[in-house]
Amino acid sequence: MIYLDYNATTPTDKRVVEAMIPFYTEQFGNPSSLYTAGQEAKRAVDQARKKVADLIHASEKEIIFTSGGTESDNLVLRGVARAQKKKGNHIIISSIEHHAVLNTAKALENEGYSVTYLLVNENGQVDPQDLKRAIRPETILVSIMHANNESGVMEPIRELAVIAHERGVLFHTDAVQTVGKLPIDVADLGVDFLSASAHKFYGPKGIGFLYAKKGVRFTPQVVGGSHEGGKRAGTENVPAIVGLGVAVEIAATEQKEEMIRGRKLRDDFEEALLSAIPEVRIVSRGVERLYNTSLVLVKYVEGESMLLYLDFEGIAVSTGSACSSSSLEPSHVLLSCGYPEEAAHGSIRFSLGKFTTSYHLKKVLIVFPPIVEKLRKMSPLRDVYSYPPQAD
Amino acid sequence: MYSEKVCEHFRNPRNVGNIENADGVGKVGNPTCGDVMVMYLKIDDDVITDAKFETFGCAAAIATSSMSTELIIGKTVDEALRITNKTVAEALDGLPPIKMHCSVLAEDAIKAAIDDYRSKVKSPMAKATK
Ligand code: FES
Numbered sequence: 001m002i003y004l005d006y007n008a009t010t011p012t013d014k015r016v017v018e019a020m021i022p023f024y025t026e027q028f029g030n031p032s033s034l035y036t037a038g039q040e041a042k043r044a045v046d047q048a049r050k051k052v053a054d055l056i057h058a059s060e061k062e063i064i065f066t067s068g069g070t071e072s073d074n075l076v077l078r079g080v081a082r083a084q085k086k087k088g089n090h091i092i093i094s095s096i097e098h099h100a101v102l103n104t105a106k107a108l109e110n111e112g113y114s115v116t117y118l119l120v121n122e123n124g125q126v127d128p129q130d131l132k133r134a135i136r137p138e139t140i141l142v143s144i145m146h147a148n149n150e151s152g153v154m155e156p157i158r159e160l161a162v163i164a165h166e167r168g169v170l171f172h173t174d175a176v177q178t179v180g181k182l183p184i185d186v187a188d189l190g191v192d193f194l195s196a197s198a199h200k201f202y203g204p205k206g207i208g209f210l211y212a213k214k215g216v217r218f219t220p221q222v223v224g225g226s227h228e229g230g231k232r233a234g235t236e237n238v239p240a241i242v243g244l245g246v247a248v249e250i251a252a253t254e255q256k257e258e259m260i261r262g263r264k265l266r267d268d269f270e271e272a273l274l275s276a277i278p279e280v281r282i283v284s285r286g287v288e289r290l291y292n293t294s295l296v297l298v299k300y301v302e303g304e305s306m307l308l309y310l311d312f313e314g315i316a317v318s319t320g321s322a323c324s325s326s327s328l329e330p331s332h333v334l335l336s337c338g339y340p341e342e343a344a345h346g347s348i349r350f351s352l353g354k355f356t357t358s359y360h361l362k363k364v365l366i367v368f369p370p371i372v373e374k375l376r377k378m379s380p381l382r383d384v385y386s387y388p389p390q391a392d
Numbered sequence: 393m394y395s396e397k398v399c400e401h402f403r404n405p406r407n408v409g410n411i412e413n414a415d416g417v418g419k420v421g422n423p424t425c426g427d428v429m430v431m432y433l434k435i436d437d438d439v440i441t442d443a444k445f446e447t448f449g450c451a452a453a454i455a456t457s458s459m460s461t462e463l464i465i466g467k468t469v470d471e472a473l474r475i476t477n478k479t480v481a482e483a484l485d486g487l488p489p490i491k492m493h494c495s496v497l498a499e500d501a502i503k504a505a506i507d508d509y510r511s512k513v514k515s516p517m518a519k520a521t522k
Contacts, residue, residue, distance in 0.1 A: 309403075321450070
């Protein structure tokens with residue numbers, strides 16, 4: 001298989017798996033237990049916490065292990081909403097957030113909170129001036145993602161966080177797509193909360209963390225024992241936490257090289273693709289984007305069909321087409337960026353990772369153009385839609 | 393998620409394209425997901441002698457388009473009208489529940505093309521030129 005869907009998930013690094021196994025078998029103790037086996041497990045959890053804290057330049061007390069990005073996002077949005085109820089009931093997010101944030105905000109809306117969904121400009125970025133205008137006296141939280149999972153576009157987090165703080169509002173960023181891929185410094189970003197997930201950077205599934213700056217108030221959402229400093233109850237998933245720690249360590253040492261290698265691979269691929277297939281666009285090509293992501297729009301062709309034809313050739317990608325989503329709705333990210341529904345229909349996302357080689361991408365460049373040609377021959381659509389302008 | 397038959401028709405769709413001077417053309421859109429299908433029919437003495445399609449849609453939409461053209465060629469117009477989306481889905485060994493709406497597209501396109509044919513036959517102008 002040629003796997004080009006690293007933004008969905010990544011294979012777990014062998015070194016990670018190896019480090020995890022003993023914590024299922026011999027070192028299975030509960031970190032809450034006082035005898036040696038328990039304390040060994042606790043030490044392992046503490047070590048992993050230290051590694052995570054170091055990666056994002058935070059302190060250990062500011063790291064809360066969760067089951068992943070979705071839980072972290074839920075914890076911040078719901079937790080801040082409940083804790084700050086007296087102060088206000090208004091939350092601001094962007095319209096291109098991951099469903100973990102988007103649908104949590106919608107759920108809060110149903111509970112009586114008020115939510116502003118900031119639109120993005122034609123580059124796919126939130127305009128800081130829009131945020132300035134949207135903040136009200138009763139605003140309690142702003143949540144804007146660090147990089148978008150579909151387009152890879154980076155949001156101007158630093159600037160946005162400053163604006164929120166000027167008005168005394170807490171700032172959260174969903175950094176699920178950037179932690180592990182890019183160096184992160186929470187102080188430099190200026191955020192109060194940051195969500196991340198291990199399986200996006202070669203760690204195990206079902207584990208992630210939330211960074212919550214010292215002193216910020218939020219209400220725990222999973223209640224029980226006093227695990228995670230009383231902020232998230234439940235016996236620690238020790239093997240997964242150990243795995244996360246190793247994944248973090250590997251990312252810290254290998255990231256720099258991958259950033260250079262990955263960007264070159266992606267850029268070369270995009271250039272070749274543009275000349276191999278007429279009437280395609282790479283979304284936000286001229287904008288600051290994640291180095292591994294390429295969101296391609298192919299006119300007159302539906303995404304699920306392209307995806308399946310690529311799958312027949314052993315190539316795994318994803319699409320924002322309505323046909324392939326369980327809700328039968330097209331990608332909200334593309335619609336928010338001003339693209340018509342047909343454009344979202346014809347979207348294919350290639351997301352590269354550390355096992356992607358130029359050989360893999362060459363293969364894609366050989367098989368993909370004839371697939372598009374075949375499907376275009378089948379399509380009744382011609383010249384029926386145009387894309388909004390963009391700087392390439 | 394798709395049956396082998398669906399995959400086979402999706403990979404090798406029959407009767408793709410259009411028919412010049414078709415006797416009936418039906419263009420329909422899928423209200424659920426926004427996809428589009430066009431059906432072209434050649435009809436002699438109320439018998440469908442040729443059918444072709446163009447589809448912008450998912451694998452299920454393409455496979456049902458392909459299968460329905462196979463099912464209606466050689467049938468009379470009345471027989472073709474009795475073909476429902478269920479018949480087409482069954483001929484493909486079933487569709488995932490979430491994809492049943494795609495097969496409605498094919499049924500609707502056949503109906504629209506036959507409606508178009510009938511409206512042409514009824515108008516004397518069309519008869520005169522035939
Ligand atoms: S045609 Fe859109 S889901 Fe089948």
